[in-house]
Amino acid sequence: MDRFIIRGGRRLSGEIEIGGAKNSGLKLMVAGLLTSERLRLSNVPKIADIQTMRDLLLRLGISVDEVDERTFSIGGDIASIEAPYDIVSKMRASILVLGPLLARAREAKVSLPGGCAIGTRPVDMHLKGLEALGAEIRLENGYINARAPNGLKGDRVILPFASVGATENLLMASTLAKGRTEIVNAAREPEITDLVNCLNAMGANITGAGSGTLVIEGVEALHGADYAVMPDRIECGTYACAAAITQGDLLLIGGQADSLGSVIRTLNETGVDVTEEQRGLRVRCSTKLRGIDIMTEPYPGFPTDMQAQFMAMLSVAEGASMITETIFENRFMHVPELNRMGARINPHGRSAIIRGVEKLSGAPVMATDLRASFSLILAGLVAEGETELSRIYHLDRGYEGVDRKLAACGADIARVHE
């Protein structure tokens, strides 16, 4: 298993290229299941999750041809309706093939994803929503067996919580349903707008993206399209934290302020300067960070996927901070690891009090999930001495070239292969 060795204490300065969004690219690939024509996706990030999604589509009989390093041409006829346990257990986003398989093949067998390090993550809203569209669903031997022999029918679905995944599954399924579907309390994340734009480019008829109510008029068939994956707002926010914690100055090429409103406001509150330039976002910090309170919320609130990175930053800020996590019930796995590096963080239920310390010290630490891993890198970048981060396969799921990007801006970080 690969590890990172980080020697802290270097100020970062330079430029970092922001890639295509993991949480959009994965869903856009799945949208390729909805047509027999080719969906050509560009700006696809080179990360392990995208490779896993490619493996899953291949198992379903769909071809995913590499046009160039970051462009896939996806298409073909569905040859299997089964998303097997060995792939779904690797990556939860695999559940998103359920809706499209039902819509196009009228049948699906998808392994139940189960929980993960950050929470139990049930899929009840996905299933209830698809049942409302006429699917018959049975849970057997760890699998979701779903059928819609006469096709799906549009209806009004009210989500009890604005779940990103449930919104996406229902959205894709309803593009080919008979009649009109309304998804009320739909998630408003920018990645959903990206999916809507791609589906509309494929011939779907969807309105209301970003508003909380999506209206889908079902069509007979979708066709091929060319579409570019949006830039990764979480990768961009993560490197903004790297600039902030090292008192650095980074230009994040391709970063967009409009999808990062709450993150930028929060950075400003801690004393970090963020400005939009022609090529991206410049993030600069020249004062000691200030402690603040943060609560994670669905978009446009502060994203849970940035919570761990801000916790690392606030652990060296002046004064006390409080972070409240409202989206996942167990997303503080980084706390004991940060504390091993000298942070003073006290979690209690859904909240954690962070008392800023003067300095952190390098230590061997372990990555537990994708964003938690990066919070430990951030801590390592400012810690005195050496930090050895193990289990970085979590990080490889969603960040491309972390060591290359950070080292090019002055960080002392190396990947050790074993």
Ligand SMILES: CC(=O)N[C@H]1[C@@H](OP(=O)(O)OP(=O)(O)OC[C@H]2O[C@@H](n3ccc(=O)[nH]c3=O)[C@H](O)[C@@H]2O)O[C@H](CO)[C@@H](O)[C@@H]1O
């Ligand atoms: C691949 C991807 O895009 N992942 C993102 C997606 O995950 P994901 O789509 O899994 O997140 P959801 O918005 O669905 O989940 C939010 C909360 O709702 C709960 N829930 C969800 C569905 C359901 O049927 N029942 C239920 O109880 C979950 O357990 C969780 O506590 O959105 C999350 C919230 O912004 C992000 O942190 C993830 O990075």
Ligand SMILES: C=C(OP(=O)(O)O)C(=O)O
């Ligand atoms: C939680 C995340 O991803 P996933 O939903 O794929 O676990 C994430 O991107 O931070």
